[in-house]
Amino acid sequence: MKIGFKLFASLTDYLPSDRKGNRVELEVGEGATISELIARFNVPERSAHLVLVNGHFVPPAQRTSRHLVEGDELAIWPPIAGG
Amino acid sequence: MAWNRKLLRVNLTQGTCKEEPLNMEWANEYLGSRGLAAKYLVSEIDPKVDPLSPDNKLIMATGPLTGTMASTGGRYTVSCKGPLTGAIACSNSGGFFGAEMKFAGWDMIIFEGKSPKPVYLFIENDKAELRDASHLWGTSCWHTEEQIKADHQDPLIRVSSIGKAGENQVLFAVVINDLHRAAGRSGVGAVMGSKNLKAVAIRGTKGVSGVKDFPAFLKATQDAKKVLADNAVTGQGLPKFGTQVLMNVINEIGALPTRNHRDVQFEDAAKISAEAMHEKRPTDGKTHLITNAACFGCTIACGRISQIDKDHFTVKNSPQYWGASGGLEYEAAWALGAANGVGDLEALQYANLLCNEQGMDPITFGATVAAAMELYEMGILTKEQIGIESPFGSAAALAKFAEMAANGEGFGKEIGMGSARLCEKYGHPELSMSVKKQEFPAYDSRGIQGMGLAYATSNRGACHLRGYTVASEVLGIPVKTDPHVTDGKAELVKAFQDATAVFDAAGICVFTSFAWTLADVQPQLAAACGPEWTMEKLNEVGERIWNLERQFNNAAGFTAKDDNLPPRLTTEPAKTGPAKGLVNQLDKMLPEYYKVRGWTPDGVPTSETLARLGL
Numbered sequence: 163m164k165i166g167f168k169l170f171a172s173l174t175d176y177l178p179s180d181r182k183g184n185r186v187e188l189e190v191g192e193g194a195t196i197s198e199l200i201a202r203f204n205v206p207e208r209s210a211h212l213v214l215v216n217g218h219f220v221p222p223a224q225r226t227s228r229h230l231v232e233g234d235e236l237a238i239w240p241p242i243a244g245g
Numbered sequence: 246m247a248w249n250r251k252l253l254r255v256n257l258t259q260g261t262c263k264e265e266p267l268n269m270e271w272a273n274e275y276l277g278s279r280g281l282a283a284k285y286l287v288s289e290i291d292p293k294v295d296p297l298s299p300d301n302k303l304i305m306a307t308g309p310l311t312g313t314m315a316s317t318g319g320r321y322t323v324s325c326k327g328p329l330t331g332a333i334a335c336s337n338s339g340g341f342f343g344a345e346m347k348f349a350g351w352d353m354i355i356f357e358g359k360s361p362k363p364v365y366l367f368i369e370n371d372k373a374e375l376r377d378a379s380h381l382w383g384t385s386c387w388h389t390e391e392q393i394k395a396d397h398q399d400p401l402i403r404v405s406s407i408g409k410a411g412e413n414q415v416l417f418a419v420v421i422n423d424l425h426r427a428a429g430r431s432g433v434g435a436v437m438g439s440k441n442l443k444a445v446a447i448r449g450t451k452g453v454s455g456v457k458d459f460p461a462f463l464k465a466t467q468d469a470k471k472v473l474a475d476n477a478v479t480g481q482g483l484p485k486f487g488t489q490v491l492m493n494v495i496n497e498i499g500a501l502p503t504r505n506h507r508d509v510q511f512e513d514a515a516k517i518s519a520e521a522m523h524e525k526r527p528t529d530g531k532t533h534l535i536t537n538a539a540c541f542g543c544t545i546a547c548g549r550i551s552q553i554d555k556d557h558f559t560v561k562n563s564p565q566y567w568g569a570s571g572g573l574e575y576e577a578a579w580a581l582g583a584a585n586g587v588g589d590l591e592a593l594q595y596a597n598l599l600c601n602e603q604g605m606d607p608i609t610f611g612a613t614v615a616a617a618m619e620l621y622e623m624g625i626l627t628k629e630q631i632g633i634e635s636p637f638g639s640a641a642a643l644a645k646f647a648e649m650a651a652n653g654e655g656f657g658k659e660i661g662m663g664s665a666r667l668c669e670k671y672g673h674p675e676l677s678m679s680v681k682k683q684e685f686p687a688y689d690s691r692g693i694q695g696m697g698l699a700y701a702t703s704n705r706g707a708c709h710l711r712g713y714t715v716a717s718e719v720l721g722i723p724v725k726t727d728p729h730v731t732d733g734k735a736e737l738v739k740a741f742q743d744a745t746a747v748f749d750a751a752g753i754c755v756f757t758s759f760a761w762t763l764a765d766v767q768p769q770l771a772a773a774c775g776p777e778w779t780m781e782k783l784n785e786v787g788e789r790i791w792n793l794e795r796q797f798n799n800a801a802g803f804t805a806k807d808d809n810l811p812p813r814l815t816t817e818p819a820k821t822g823p824a825k826g827l828v829n830q831l832d833k834m835l836p837e838y839y840k841v842r843g844w845t846p847d848g849v850p851t852s853e854t855l856a857r858l859g860l
Binding site: 211243 | 485519710711759
């Protein structure tokens, strides 16, 4: 199945070098979890601070159990703030 | 004591500058800066005064930590009754001017009356005098600063000034210091202009004396700096990406107000984001961002210094804009960009440069352009009236509006009224995205419920810096709360509002609160000002400041009816994203908020609350 995978701010460097912008489209196995994708791209767990699926916040405790489905957009930020 | 214990009272009508002792009884109750200035203002002006009349007063104030070695201790505030809102105004700025005021030996400057001719105030330590500014009137903030330094043959003078916008009394004119730091909201620059006060120039060489317990202060400030350095947000995220890092986050959660809040997500958000500022431009192979920058004493350094593409249509024939300069910060990038549907980063920076050069608030300016673009798309405004085709997304229209508003030309004069008056004039007051006539910043309260309450109850009109619940509702600071629910938001908003008032009053930057709590500030204040500055006292001072500001607004004629949001946000559901189908449920939160505040159902502090706070 296909999902959208986005890394932002300092995590951008963990995306493939041929990326355009901050999003890549991925082919993943059925039932893939957020933690699996974080590991696949070598994103340090503690840097994956803000995790959103389709814009909805996913608490850290659910990253290993939350299964992605076709068309999901997974977006991850390190600790950030502004104003 | 880290106060200098003296203020300067400048009577512009009479042309006099007089030293007065600072009211230390009030300093003990309101700390400094925003709090203490509010106390002086409330005590000295009629709340119903015309903000642009000589009877309004303008106060520049520092806090006890301003100018000290506390991180971010460079802040000062500009307070008055605001001409955009009619409410109490207090705009906060960084840079180096505030610290210089403290170094010259002053805690505060109170301006009253109106000068018969343009003047600027020159301060050199104890010496203070009004000088002729006729050669500066009609020029920009950038020129004014350069000229004053040249006139005095001293490049170390720090300058706060108004540009043409303040002179023309644009209702969202700002006071600019250090070229691109701004006391930015509510039109404090217009009040300065109404007094024929062009600038304040200060050279201070005294340093800050009187820190109560210096060894303890040294330790407290070092400990607190370590907290900032070790925190991933203040130690890494903000220095590298600045506030602009929020653009993609807020868009992703569906709370990025777009096209005058018609939409909550912007298809070109990525093009105007922090990440885009780091990318090389296809046109010249250079990045938009040149470097980050810090204000006085700041160990975060979130500021952006950028360089516009010299071949961009906005500046191709204007080399004066080719140099590196301030911006873009998130609020400006949103207001000039997503709010208008403009996804051209260079055009946003051009408009931002004009705002800094001539002294305009880019939030209210951009949001007013958004309202004008909606009126244009509805056929209410025409190309003949405006001077240019102005659909959403037009970078050319944005640039033209910025030029016209900055110079007070043509339709720019109408932009200069702000969106509430503009929309009222053209028969659609509901299209002004504002509270108390001040425009929203960059968060749509349909997707972040608590911000709706924070906006509605902000004492200076819609504002993110009076109660930034985005930190909790979106970013998880200090704890994550659900942005779509209303339960608990009354308490959350009150907690943010009261704590922020203390950060402001202390003379430090509110961005420290991404890493610090009041428990990190308290040891610094106790060492600087005395052990009586306990956590309990700080919490009380924050709440006291909030209630004092509220009392001023109530006396000025505001009521609970003004604690409201435009109907678009409470009746038109978000169209896309995670908040799709939601409106802001202010009606659920507001009664609870009044209760938590100890106010009547009509939004008036009860006698018990006033007595508890010593008001």
